[in-house]
Amino acid sequence: MATIRDVAKxxxxxxxxxxxxxxxxxxxxxxxxxxxxAAIRKLNYEPNTIARGLAGKxxxxxxxxxxxxxxxxxxxxxxxxxxxxxxxxxxxxxxxSDNQPDKERGYMQVMRQRYVDGILFVSHTLNARDLESMSxxxxxxxxxxxxxxxxxxxxxxxxxxEGAQLAVRxxxxxxxxxxxxxxxxxxxxxAKERVMGYEEAVRSFPWYTPTMMEPGYFTxxxxxxxxxxxxxxxxxxxxxFIGNDLMALGALKKLKxxxxxxxxxxxxxxxxxxxxxxxxxPELTTIVQPIYDIGMxxxxxxxxxxxxxxxxxxIFEFDVSLAARGTTRTGRG
Amino acid sequence: MATIRDVAKxxxxxxxxxxxxxxxxxxxxxxxxxxxxAAIRKLNYEPNTIARGLAGKxxxxxxxxxxxxxxxxxxxxxxxxxxxxxxxxxxxxxxxSDNQPDKERGYMQVMRQRYVDGILFVSHTLNARDLESMSxxxxxxxxxxxxxxxxxxxxxxxxxxEGAQLAVRxxxxxxxxxxxxxxxxxxxxxAKERVMGYEEAVRSFPWYTPTMMEPGYFTxxxxxxxxxxxxxxxxxxxxxFIGNDLMALGALKKLKxxxxxxxxxxxxxxxxxxxxxxxxxPELTTIVQPIYDIGMxxxxxxxxxxxxxxxxxxIFEFDVSLAARGTTRTGRG
DNA sequence: TTCCAATGTGTAACCGGTTACACATGGTGG
DNA sequence: CCACCATGTGTAACCGGTTACACATTGGAA
Numbered sequence: 001m002a003t004i005r006d007v008a009k010x011x012x013x014x015x016x017x018x019x020x021x022x023x024x025x026x027x028x029x030x031x032x033x034x035x036x037x038a039a040i041r042k043l044n045y046e047p048n049t050i051a052r053g054l055a056g057k058x059x060x061x062x063x064x065x066x067x068x069x070x071x072x073x074x075x076x077x078x079x080x081x082x083x084x085x086x087x088x089x090x091x092x093x094x095x096x097s098d099n100q101p102d103k104e105r106g107y108m109q110v111m112r113q114r115y116v117d118g119i120l121f122v123s124h125t126l127n128a129r130d131l132e133s134m135s136x137x138x139x140x141x142x143x144x145x146x147x148x149x150x151x152x153x154x155x156x157x158x159x160x161x162e163g164a165q166l167a168v169r170x171x172x173x174x175x176x177x178x179x180x181x182x183x184x185x186x187x188x189x190x191a192k193e194r195v196m197g198y199e200e201a202v203r204s205f206p207w208y209t210p211t212m213m214e215p216g217y218f219t220x221x222x223x224x225x226x227x228x229x230x231x232x233x234x235x236x237x238x239x240x241f242i243g244n245d246l247m248a249l250g251a252l253k254k255l256k257x258x259x260x261x262x263x264x265x266x267x268x269x270x271x272x273x274x275x276x277x278x279x280x281x282p283e284l285t286t287i288v289q290p291i292y293d294i295g296m297x298x299x300x301x302x303x304x305x306x307x308x309x310x311x312x313x314x315i316f317e318f319d320v321s322l323a324a325r326g327t328t329r330t331g332r333g
Numbered sequence: 334m335a336t337i338r339d340v341a342k343x344x345x346x347x348x349x350x351x352x353x354x355x356x357x358x359x360x361x362x363x364x365x366x367x368x369x370x371a372a373i374r375k376l377n378y379e380p381n382t383i384a385r386g387l388a389g390k391x392x393x394x395x396x397x398x399x400x401x402x403x404x405x406x407x408x409x410x411x412x413x414x415x416x417x418x419x420x421x422x423x424x425x426x427x428x429x430s431d432n433q434p435d436k437e438r439g440y441m442q443v444m445r446q447r448y449v450d451g452i453l454f455v456s457h458t459l460n461a462r463d464l465e466s467m468s469x470x471x472x473x474x475x476x477x478x479x480x481x482x483x484x485x486x487x488x489x490x491x492x493x494x495e496g497a498q499l500a501v502r503x504x505x506x507x508x509x510x511x512x513x514x515x516x517x518x519x520x521x522x523x524a525k526e527r528v529m530g531y532e533e534a535v536r537s538f539p540w541y542t543p544t545m546m547e548p549g550y551f552t553x554x555x556x557x558x559x560x561x562x563x564x565x566x567x568x569x570x571x572x573x574f575i576g577n578d579l580m581a582l583g584a585l586k587k588l589k590x591x592x593x594x595x596x597x598x599x600x601x602x603x604x605x606x607x608x609x610x611x612x613x614x615p616e617l618t619t620i621v622q623p624i625y626d627i628g629m630x631x632x633x634x635x636x637x638x639x640x641x642x643x644x645x646x647x648i649f650e651f652d653v654s655l656a657a658r659g660t661t662r663t664g665r666g
Numbered sequence: 667t668t669c670c671a672a673t674g675t676g677t678a679a680c681c682g683g684t685t686a687c688a689c690a691t692g693g694t695g696g
Numbered sequence: 697c698c699a700c701c702a703t704g705t706g707t708a709a710c711c712g713g714t715t716a717c718a719c720a721t722t723g724g725a726a
Contacts, residue, residue: 001445001470003712014676019714026715027674049446050386051712054681059383064427070412072608075403082402082429091443094397094427096415110424112334113382137334220612249612256614275405279553279582281589281614336682347706352684359685360704384682387711 002043011039022047059115062302065095065107066122072246072274073291074122077144080295081120088303090117101125112137118302120144124188128152140305142298145190154305156298156316160190160271163287163320164197167241167269170285170322175332176239176267178207182226182251184218184243191218194243194271212237216247223247224254231260238266245270245277245286252280252327268327282326290318335376344372355380392448395635398428398440399455405579405607406624407455410477413628414453421636423450434458445470451635453477457521461485473638475631478523487638489631489649493523493604496620496653497530500574500602503618503655508665509572509600511540515559515584517551517576524551527576527604545570549580556580557587564593571599572661578603578610578619585613585660601660606653615659623651 004022008015013032020026021036028036039045053059064081066074082092093116095107104125111119111134118140126143131152134141141153171179181198184191195213202208212234216226223242227250231237242248248270255262262268262282270277273288297316304310337355341348346365353359354369361369372378386392397414399407415425426449428440437458444452444467451473459476464485467474474486504512514531517524528546535541545567549559556575560583564570575581581603588595595601595615603610606621630649637643 005712015713016677016715017675020675023714027672029674032674046442046446048387048448048712049443050383050392050448051681052714053383054381054387054683055712055714057681057714068412069402069415070408072405072408075405075408078427079401079403079429082427086439091447092427094411094415094425096412106419109379110382113379114424115381115383253612276609276612279586279609280612338682348683349685349707350705353705356684360702362704365704381682384711385684387713388682388684390684390711 001048002045004045004047006043007036007039007045010043011036053115057115059117060090061093061114061116062090062299063093063095063107063111063116063119064122065097065104065119067099068096069094072276073244073272076275076291077122077295080292081299084296084299084303090303097123097125099123099125105130108134111139118142118306120298120302121146140302142302142305144294144298145188152313154298154301154310154313154315156294156301156318157190158289158294158318158320160193160320161197161200163271163289164194164241165201166320166322167271167287168198168201170324170328171239171241171267171269174239174263174267174328174330176330178212178234178237179239179241180212180214180230180234180237182214182216182223182230182240182242182247184216184222184247186215188218191243194241198241216243218244218247220246220250220253223250225250227251227254228258231255231258231266240266240268242268242270245272245274245284248284248286248327249276249280252284263327263330267330273323277323278325280327282329285325285328286323287320288323289320294318334381335378337378337380339376340369340372340378343376344369386448390448392450393423394426394447394449395423395632396426396428396440396444396449396452398430398437398452400432401429402427405609406577406605409608409624410455410628413625414632417629417632417636423636430456430458432456432458438463441467444472451475451639453631453635454479473635475635475638477627477631478521485646487631487634487643487646487648489627489634489651490523491622491627491651491653493526493653494530494533496604496622497527497574498534499653499655500604500620501531501534503657503661504572504574504600504602507572507596507600507661507663509663511545511567511570512572512574513545513547513563513567513570515547515549515556515563515573515575515580517549517555517580519548521551524576527574531574549576549583551577551580553579553583553586556583558583560584560587561591564588564591564599573599573601575601575603578605578607578617581617581619581660582609582613585617596660596663600663602655606656610656611658613660615662618658618661619656620653621656622653627651 004015004018008018018036021028062085085092097104120142122144143153143155145157146155183195186192214226214230216222242251248268260266270284270286273286277284277286337348337351341351351369354361395418418425430437453475455477476486476488478490479488516528519525547559547563549555575584581601593599603617603619606619610617610619
């Protein structure tokens with residue numbers, strides 16, 4: 001592989017000149033420029049990113065830290081991140097944290113050691129101290145999902161509370177008279193916000209009691225288990241708002257096994273808008289998050305921060321929308 | 334951030350000694366070792382991966398190049414790769430190629446520029462010349478899926494032909510008398526092998542004609558379109574072997590729309606074993622590939638090659654297995 | 667005419683590691 | 697007693713870039 005010194009020698013200039021041309025920094029005479037470009041072409045020269053990183057502290061690398069890429073919510077997000085990163089000349093490191101603090105810390109270390117330029121974080125585990133350790137290292141971070149409690153970095157997220165209310169309103173519209181909720185782990189802000197949205201929407205109804213809520217794990221099995229408990233406690237529930245699509249799919253499956261007909265006996269609305277939701281029978285009604293857009297926006301913001309084009313810590317909240325499908329086509333509404 | 338020179342100074346030794354200790358290369362006196370370790374702890378020293386990469390040409394980075402992480406087949410693979418990589422101290426770069434040669438070439442360039450230690454490739458686009466350009470740069474590659482036509486690097490894959498035959502045999506067992514096939518793009522080796530397996534299994538039957546095969550795009554829509562064409566050409570088909578699960582899901586959906594009952598009128602068997610296949614109603618019978626294991630094995634081999642522990646170019650072919658589910662529960666068999 | 671800013675280029679230090687090589691010491695076999 | 701090897705450590709070059717700084721040259725304003 002040719003180095004910058006080879007290019008300089010062939011073009012009869014100094015390496016500083018070549019570097020200036022490459023980085024469009026400082027002055028370079030038009031003629032010189034042509035000579036150097038010719039040399040670059042002849043030698044098939046490609047600047048070495050590692051050397052650049054060492055000298056300039058910029059490696060053109062973003063890290064994407066998420067709980068688990070095999071959770072169907074994340075691939076589309078990852079895709080968006082990678083697409084945007086690539087168009088700006090960045091490369092993406094993939095990190096699965098499983099929401100385990102020690103894994104996350106491990107990655108943080110790796111990132112400092114690698115001069116990662118910026119980090120996209122999907123996590124509810126990360127605490128403020130960890131974030132600070134990153135800002136000491138001057139590595140910009142953008143959080144997805146996280147609460148805006150203490151804003152110390154930009155946040156990109158969906159309007160979870162509004163989405164939950166949208167879901168409940170829809171269930172009411174299609175004729176539900178008693179609507180339960182299956183919620184995810186309350187350490188996760190998104191889960192909590194959806195619970196709050198649900199309560200907000202139902203608390204004025206006489207039928208509502210807190211026992212109409214049931215916790216689950218944000219997985220297919222979690223949804224299946226929770227729906228069974230909830231339905232045995234409140235057999236007369238005729239509508240379910242479920243905290244994410246994965247749980248909703250599990251619940252749908254379980255209800256079928258239990259001989260409960262969906263949507264005739266119980267209508268279901270999920271949350272997220274993952275692909276799989278459109279494939280079941282009946283198709284799952286859900287609150288759709290613009291996953292790709294969220295990933296795009298987060299990455300753009302991160303790159304802006306990296307390149308020093310943004311000082312503030314904006315918070316972007318994306319609107320969600322209802323995809324009304326088979327699991328709420330009751331014929332009662 | 335502390336550097337190796339800070340550590341050396343504090344410990345009262347030379348940087349070479351620190352480096353030797355860090356890399357467990359050469360001799361280090363037990364007492365010296367303790368002093369240096371104390372200094373490392375006190376300074377909170379972490380060796381800089383970038384500098385290491387520049388000096389030693391090893392960056393601890395793997396690249397995973399696949400068509401599209403948002404295709405449900407790949408997240409589990411990616412997860413396996415990242416898991417194994419992490420346990421060996423490697424980091425994974427995620428690259429979506431969309432099977433576009435120019436994107437792939439772009440990534441190749443990035444990888445050379447970054448001293449990526451090794452590459453995992455899922456591609457049917459990559460040609461021999463590209464591969465050679467990588468081996469010139471001495472970057473080990475492991476291919477997933479690719480044909481073993483010209484073995485110039487290790488290959489890890491599934492027994493597609495056997496899987497196809499398994500599928501057809503199963504369809505026959507459950508009573509199908511006329512089995513069609515929807516296949517994926519023939520540039521893709523896996524698609525071709527499945528076609529060949531199908532033909533092998535059906536060609537001795539009197540009902541078989543090549544018109545019982547229909548091409549599709551390995552997507553949900555591709556499967557939906559293909560099944561419609563195929564069924565209008567051969568309305569008496571009572572079993573379908575479909576080249577991948579995504580297409581099978583599309584076909585299932587379309588048949589329902591067309592009023593064809595599955596599995597009563599037409600039984601369906603897919604290929605891959607993606608999560609979603611177990612969620613439909615009826616659940617999709619499919620040929621399951623051990624996706625996670627494939628990813629694990631490929632990554633292990635790659636790391637072995639990187640670390641010089643393997644010279645050969647082995648070919649691993651994983652067994653596939655039948656997951657008999659609702660779409661083939663005909664009651665005819 | 668003088669001075670200064672804009673333009674253009676080269677030198678050399680630096681980023682933070684790895685490693686070849688030289689050198690010292692002490693024990694062992696012949 | 698000497699040669700030689702295993703052990704232990706330091707010096708300095710090198711990896712391939714970036715960039716501060718010094719040093720021309722040129723042209724226009726004062």
